[in-house]
Amino acid sequence: MNENLFAPFITPTILGITTLPIIITFPCLILSSPKRWLPNRIQILQMWLIRLITKQMMTMHNKQGRTWTLMLMSLILFIASTNLLGLLPYSFTPTTQLSMNIGMAIPLWAGTVIMGFRNKPKMSLAHFLPQGTPTPLIPMLIIIETISLFIQPLALAVRLTANITAGHLLIHLIGSATLALSSISMTVSTITFSILFLLTLLEIAVAMIQAYVFTLLVSLYLHDNS
């Protein structure tokens, strides 16, 4: 049991060739696009789900914000499918990579901020200072608000990375504990196994919730700026 706990997060290679292209572009195969008159059951379920999320997320936006529908919907499906596929045994989760999450968060955040500064510069600048601030605090608060603006994409990326990594680590730990305990005491092993089962259910929920949270926060930044 000397293996590194973080070994599952090393980008996998086969014979020295990286398998990242397959892993990152594979989840899109789950999405089936209806090409016939009548969609099948899976496609109907998928359409229902997409409509539900779209209604849930896009009704609060104005006309300009709604132009981001395609982007946000593909974002939530991308993250959710990647997370869920990563929960399969012996699979690699690309969303545990900080680089990928930063790469997703920064362009989307920058897009909303630039859109805000371009269309409503006064409103965007007003976000740097809360109303009714005492005069001596103004310079300090502007610095703080600026930092908090620039920390947003990093927080977004780190949140997703940390949640998914923590979940995988816990599953790994409890799984190996169950295996080790099975040779010592079967009752304790059964208890740990039931904990492992419940944790897996939690992780399935977390995989979807984190996708929702990421998209919701981008949508919130969009709402502030549109």
Add this chain to the structure above:
Amino acid sequence: MPQLNTSTWTLTISLMIISLFCIYQLKMMNQTLIQITPSTEQSKLTKHTLPWEKKWTKIYLPHSSHQQF
């Protein structure tokens, strides 16, 4: 933390950009959410002003009106 090893970052980010910003969006284009985006909003029907609209013509005479008497 192997995530902080920056040697794979370029490949990961470029693949993510291709996957998320191209493949997924192209796939989602076929979905029904197109109806919600404002770009495909139905344009208002333009009123056709036809020359015989204002005045009474035989076109407006109901076919069976004379049968009521």
